[in-house]
Amino acid sequence: AKQGIASGRITQSEAPRDLVTSVPLYAERGKSLMFVGRVFADGPETRFRLAVPAGTRKLTLDPYQTILRRVK
Numbered sequence: 001a002k003q004g005i006a007s008g009r010i011t012q013s014e015a016p017r018d019l020v021t022s023v024p025l026y027a028e029r030g031k032s033l034m035f036v037g038r039v040f041a042d043g044p045e046t047r048f049r050l051a052v053p054a055g056t057r058k059l060t061l062d063p064y065q066t067i068l069r070r071v072k
Contacts, residue, residue, distance in 0.1 A: 002054035010041040026063055027056040033063055
């Protein structure tokens with residue numbers, strides 16, 4: 001199967017500077033999501049590059065809200 005490369009950055013705000021978070025990334029292909037890997041985000045900004053399936057149009061961070069939550 002063909003693959004592509006995706007790159008991006010994850011920013012963490014309102015969090016301790018020493019926080020390290022294992023963030024799951026999913027590729028969006030049409031209406032389906034496919035797990036592609038985890039990025040260990042540390043500090044205010046983490047850049048990443050990873051292989052994704054051909055046809056990936058968008059990456060989604062933690063779509064099932066396993067780690068990212070906003071408390072009001």
